[in-house]
Amino acid sequence: MSYRSLAAVPLFVLAAPVLAGEEVRYVEPPAWVEPLYDGGLAESRDNIPLYDRQVRLEDGTVTRYTDIAYWLDTTQTLQQAGTIQLAWLPDKGDLAVHRLEILRDGAVIDLLADGLRPEILRRERELERRSVDGVLTAAFAIPGLKIGDVLRVTSSSSLRDQALAGEMQFAEGIVAEPTKIGLGRLRLSWPESAPIQWKTLGDVAAPESWNESGYTVLDFSLPVAEPDPMPEDAPGRFTVGPQIQVGSFTDWAHVSQSMSRYFTTEGTIAPGGAIASEVARIEQATDVPLERAAMALRMVQDEVSYLLNGMDGGNYLPQAPELTWANRYGDCKAKSLLLLAMLRAMGIEAEAVLVDSDNGDAVAISQPIPGAFDHMIVRAQIAGTDYWLDGTNAGSRLATIDEVPDFGWALPIRSEGADLIPVTQRWPQAPDRLLKVTYDMSAGVDMPALYTADIEFRGSMGARWRAEAAQDDPMIVVGAATKYLEDVIGGVVYDARITYDDEAGVARLVAEGMAFDQFEFDRGVASHYVTGATTNWSFQPDRARSAWREIPYRTGGPLTMAELWTYQLPENSDAVQLSGIDTLDELAAGTRFIRAAELGEETFEFRDSTSYVPTEIPAAELGDARRAIRRIASGDPVLRIEGPARLWELDDKTIARRLQPHIDGASKLIELKSDMAAFHAFRGTLLTLARDYEDAIADLDRAIDLEGSAELYLLRGEAYNAMGEYDLALADAQTAFDLQGDFEYASNLALRLSLAGRADEALDLLDRLGLSGDEGVDVDTAWAEMSGHADRAAEAWDRLQVALDRQPDDVSLLNSQCWTAGIWSYQLELAEEVCDRAVAVSGNAPGVLDSRALAYYRLGRKDEAMADLEAALAQEPGQAASLFLRGLIRLESGDKSGREDLIYARRIEPGIDRQYKGYGLVPR
Known part of the structure; x- marks a missing residue:
C-alpha cells in the first residue's frame, strides 16, 4: 500500500x-x-x-498544471533535457501536453507543431519492490538542443481516485531555496462552496487565502525561504520539509469512516472454503488467543507474498481475502484484510489501522487526508493488550509478536469513524539478536585471536537471513558471514553455517574466524578493550543553537541486543586485571543497560545487553542523559596484562604450536576456493609469522601465479630475506617496484640494492623519484640511511641540513641526522646537540632515543647509550634496533644476557645482522 504515492506526485506526473x-x-x-x-x-x-504549478480541486478531481522552463547552460543539463518524461495514471486521469518549445536567439521552435510525439512506455519503476502502479510515461526525445537554449514544457494532469468517492486530497513539497528559480509560483484553488481544509507543514509561512470568481485561492511565490536546519535526532514532526496538504475531509474521523466501507470482513470467508479451513486448523492447534493470533500472522506473512497492485483503484481498494489467499500475493491492505478476517473469525478483537512507516511522528501535525499514511496493519486487542500486527513483515512468532513498531500514530478504520491513537511502546521480551562469542586469545597478545561466533536473529531480523540459509555454496555463506561480522568482530571468517528455523522464526549464524590487533601496548602492559552491547556508547545531541534548545531527542528502535563473550586468556598470563564497570543495570538516555563481567584465572566472561524503544527525551533532561552515558562509557571494561610473553620471546617450536590452529583455519579457506590468491597470501602471512618461511614462500608463489601484485612480491621478498636468499629478495623487490613504482617500493628496492653492494644505484633510484614536500623528506631520510654504503655520508648530512634549514623542527629530519651520525660515525662531534634536539622535539619517542643511543655508543658513552635503550624499550619492547644494540653492548661488557637480546632482535627482524654489519657493528 502506498497512499502517499498519490499525494506527492513527481513534477510532471498527472494531467487534466x-x-x-x-x-x-x-x-x-x-x-x-x-x-x-x-x-x-x-x-x-x-x-x-520559470516554474508555475497551479492546482485545482473541483468535483472530486485534482488537476495539476505545470509550466516549466530550463536554461541549458552546460553539457550536463543538455544531456538531461534530451528526453522529457511525463507520467500519468490512466485509470485515474489523463495527461495533456500544451506546449513543448525551444527558445533560441529570439525565435520560438514549436516542437508539437513540428510533429514531435512521444513514445508511450509502461514502466513499473517500483517493480523490484513488488509494486505495480500502472503508470504510463510519455517520453519525448527532444531534437537539436544546443547549449544556451531554453526548453519550455507545459502540461497538465488530472486525478480522480475511485476509492475516495468524490473526496479530494493534495499534498506537495514546496520548492525552497537554495533552488534557483527566475519566476516561480505554486497556486491552489477550489470552489468556495467546497468543504476544503488546508495546512502548511515545515518551516514555511502560511499564505493568506482570498476569494476570486467563486473560488478560494492560495498562492506561494517560489522558491520559499530555505528552512532553518533541524537536528537530525529530533522527532520527525520537527524535520518535515516545507509542504502543503489540502483535503475535503473534515477530520480524522471522516477519513476513518470513508475508508471503512472497504475493510469490512462480513462474508469475506466462505464457509468450508480455503481460508475457513486454515482458521479451523489454527483453532484446533490451540485455544490460546495470542497463540492463534501468532499463527494467523505467520500464515499471512510467510504464505502470501507481497505485491502492490495500484491499478484500477488498487492504491486504496483492497482485494478480497479469498482472492489474496488464492493468488498467494497481496499488498499491505490485502494482507491486513485477510488477517483481520481470520482474527475476527476466531473471536479475536481486531481492526485495520493506517500508519506512516516513514515518519509516523509527523502524522499528528498533518492535515486529515488518507495521503498522510503509506501503510496498513492490524491492531489486535488480546487480554487488554494491544498487538500491532504487520502482515507485510516477516518472521514474527509468539516470542516477538509483542514488539511494537515505530509508527508513532495510527488511525483505526471504523464505520463510526475514529481519531488518531498513539502506537504506545513497551519493552520487548526477547532479543532481536543474541550473540555468543568464544574468543580464544591463548596464542598470545601478539597473535590473532581465534573465535567462534554463534548468533541468533529473531523476527524480521531473522527473516532477512532466509535466502542465505538456503544457499548450498559454502563460499557464498562464508562471504555473507564475513560481511555481517566485519562490524561486529572484524578479521577473517574461514568457516560458516547459516540455518533458519521456520517454526521458531529464528536464523542462526555460526562462524569461525580470527581477529587481529586485539591488544594495545604501553610500557610492558597489554590492554584489550572489551566490546559488547553496552560498550563504546556515546550520546551527544546537539542543541547549541538557541532555536534548538527546546527540541527533544528521538531514540530509535525497537531493538534489543544480548551478548555473551567468553575469553580464553593468553597462556601464562598471571597478572591480569579488569578495570571499568563490571556490573550494570540501569536506564540511561532511553536505553536499558545490563552488564555482568567475571574474571577467572584462565577465562573472562562478559555478558551484557541493551534495549531501546522509540521515545522522546525532553530537552530539559538531555544534560542528565549525557552525563549518564558519559559515566557508563568511562567504565567500559579493559583487560590489562602486565609483562605478557611477546612474540619474539617465544621459540620456534612454541610459536609454531600456537599458530597451527590459525594456519589450519587459513587452510579451510583454500579448501573452499583453491584458486583464490588472497587465501594463499593470507596463509603465507601466517606461516611467516610462525617463522616457517619455506612453506610461506610456497603459498606466496601460488598467490603470485594466480594474481601477482606488488604487495605479494614484497611479502615474498621479505620471506626470502629471512631465509638469507638475498638475491631472490632483491629480484622480488625489483619486480614490486616495477609494478608499483611509489616511494614504499622504491625504498625497499634501494635498501636491497645498497646491501648488495650497489649503493650508488640505490641512491640514484631514490633521486629519480623526483618527490617533494613530505615525500621529499622521506626520500632524504632514506637516502641518508643508505649513503654510507656509497661513501656519501657527507652528501647525506648536507642534504639533511638544507632540509632542516627550511623545516628546523621536523622530527624526522632531526632524527635522520642523528641516525646518520651514529650509523656512519660521521660528524660525531655534532651528534650530541643534534640528537638532544631530536629527542626533545619528538617527546622522547622510542625510535629517536634509539638513534641517540647509537650516537652515544659511537662516542664511547655506553652508560648513556644503555639509559636511552632502556627508555626506548620500556615504551616499545619490540624495537629490534634497540634490542640489537643493547645486546651488542651487553656482550661487550661481559653480560651474557646480551645473547637473548640478539635472539629477540633477529626474530623480529631476520636481516638485522646483515644491516648492522654494513654499519660496522658486529656483536662479539
Whole structure:
C-alpha cells in the first residue's frame, strides 16, 4: 500500500482531462489557468527561468498544471533535457501536453507543431519492490538542443481516485531555496462552496487565502525561504520539509469512516472454503488467543507474498481475502484484510489501522487526508493488550509478536469513524539478536585471536537471513558471514553455517574466524578493550543553537541486543586485571543497560545487553542523559596484562604450536576456493609469522601465479630475506617496484640494492623519484640511511641540513641526522646537540632515543647509550634496533644476557645482522 504515492506526485506526473485514458491529449491549457509569464525567459540566466504549478480541486478531481522552463547552460543539463518524461495514471486521469518549445536567439521552435510525439512506455519503476502502479510515461526525445537554449514544457494532469468517492486530497513539497528559480509560483484553488481544509507543514509561512470568481485561492511565490536546519535526532514532526496538504475531509474521523466501507470482513470467508479451513486448523492447534493470533500472522506473512497492485483503484481498494489467499500475493491492505478476517473469525478483537512507516511522528501535525499514511496493519486487542500486527513483515512468532513498531500514530478504520491513537511502546521480551562469542586469545597478545561466533536473529531480523540459509555454496555463506561480522568482530571468517528455523522464526549464524590487533601496548602492559552491547556508547545531541534548545531527542528502535563473550586468556598470563564497570543495570538516555563481567584465572566472561524503544527525551533532561552515558562509557571494561610473553620471546617450536590452529583455519579457506590468491597470501602471512618461511614462500608463489601484485612480491621478498636468499629478495623487490613504482617500493628496492653492494644505484633510484614536500623528506631520510654504503655520508648530512634549514623542527629530519651520525660515525662531534634536539622535539619517542643511543655508543658513552635503550624499550619492547644494540653492548661488557637480546632482535627482524654489519657493528 502506498497512499502517499498519490499525494506527492513527481513534477510532471498527472494531467487534466475529463475522461481517463491511455492517449496523450494535445489541447489548450484548462480555462481556469492564469499563466505566469513575463516575456523574459530567453534572456534569463537562472537554471529554471520559470516554474508555475497551479492546482485545482473541483468535483472530486485534482488537476495539476505545470509550466516549466530550463536554461541549458552546460553539457550536463543538455544531456538531461534530451528526453522529457511525463507520467500519468490512466485509470485515474489523463495527461495533456500544451506546449513543448525551444527558445533560441529570439525565435520560438514549436516542437508539437513540428510533429514531435512521444513514445508511450509502461514502466513499473517500483517493480523490484513488488509494486505495480500502472503508470504510463510519455517520453519525448527532444531534437537539436544546443547549449544556451531554453526548453519550455507545459502540461497538465488530472486525478480522480475511485476509492475516495468524490473526496479530494493534495499534498506537495514546496520548492525552497537554495533552488534557483527566475519566476516561480505554486497556486491552489477550489470552489468556495467546497468543504476544503488546508495546512502548511515545515518551516514555511502560511499564505493568506482570498476569494476570486467563486473560488478560494492560495498562492506561494517560489522558491520559499530555505528552512532553518533541524537536528537530525529530533522527532520527525520537527524535520518535515516545507509542504502543503489540502483535503475535503473534515477530520480524522471522516477519513476513518470513508475508508471503512472497504475493510469490512462480513462474508469475506466462505464457509468450508480455503481460508475457513486454515482458521479451523489454527483453532484446533490451540485455544490460546495470542497463540492463534501468532499463527494467523505467520500464515499471512510467510504464505502470501507481497505485491502492490495500484491499478484500477488498487492504491486504496483492497482485494478480497479469498482472492489474496488464492493468488498467494497481496499488498499491505490485502494482507491486513485477510488477517483481520481470520482474527475476527476466531473471536479475536481486531481492526485495520493506517500508519506512516516513514515518519509516523509527523502524522499528528498533518492535515486529515488518507495521503498522510503509506501503510496498513492490524491492531489486535488480546487480554487488554494491544498487538500491532504487520502482515507485510516477516518472521514474527509468539516470542516477538509483542514488539511494537515505530509508527508513532495510527488511525483505526471504523464505520463510526475514529481519531488518531498513539502506537504506545513497551519493552520487548526477547532479543532481536543474541550473540555468543568464544574468543580464544591463548596464542598470545601478539597473535590473532581465534573465535567462534554463534548468533541468533529473531523476527524480521531473522527473516532477512532466509535466502542465505538456503544457499548450498559454502563460499557464498562464508562471504555473507564475513560481511555481517566485519562490524561486529572484524578479521577473517574461514568457516560458516547459516540455518533458519521456520517454526521458531529464528536464523542462526555460526562462524569461525580470527581477529587481529586485539591488544594495545604501553610500557610492558597489554590492554584489550572489551566490546559488547553496552560498550563504546556515546550520546551527544546537539542543541547549541538557541532555536534548538527546546527540541527533544528521538531514540530509535525497537531493538534489543544480548551478548555473551567468553575469553580464553593468553597462556601464562598471571597478572591480569579488569578495570571499568563490571556490573550494570540501569536506564540511561532511553536505553536499558545490563552488564555482568567475571574474571577467572584462565577465562573472562562478559555478558551484557541493551534495549531501546522509540521515545522522546525532553530537552530539559538531555544534560542528565549525557552525563549518564558519559559515566557508563568511562567504565567500559579493559583487560590489562602486565609483562605478557611477546612474540619474539617465544621459540620456534612454541610459536609454531600456537599458530597451527590459525594456519589450519587459513587452510579451510583454500579448501573452499583453491584458486583464490588472497587465501594463499593470507596463509603465507601466517606461516611467516610462525617463522616457517619455506612453506610461506610456497603459498606466496601460488598467490603470485594466480594474481601477482606488488604487495605479494614484497611479502615474498621479505620471506626470502629471512631465509638469507638475498638475491631472490632483491629480484622480488625489483619486480614490486616495477609494478608499483611509489616511494614504499622504491625504498625497499634501494635498501636491497645498497646491501648488495650497489649503493650508488640505490641512491640514484631514490633521486629519480623526483618527490617533494613530505615525500621529499622521506626520500632524504632514506637516502641518508643508505649513503654510507656509497661513501656519501657527507652528501647525506648536507642534504639533511638544507632540509632542516627550511623545516628546523621536523622530527624526522632531526632524527635522520642523528641516525646518520651514529650509523656512519660521521660528524660525531655534532651528534650530541643534534640528537638532544631530536629527542626533545619528538617527546622522547622510542625510535629517536634509539638513534641517540647509537650516537652515544659511537662516542664511547655506553652508560648513556644503555639509559636511552632502556627508555626506548620500556615504551616499545619490540624495537629490534634497540634490542640489537643493547645486546651488542651487553656482550661487550661481559653480560651474557646480551645473547637473548640478539635472539629477540633477529626474530623480529631476520636481516638485522646483515644491516648492522654494513654499519660496522658486529656483536662479539
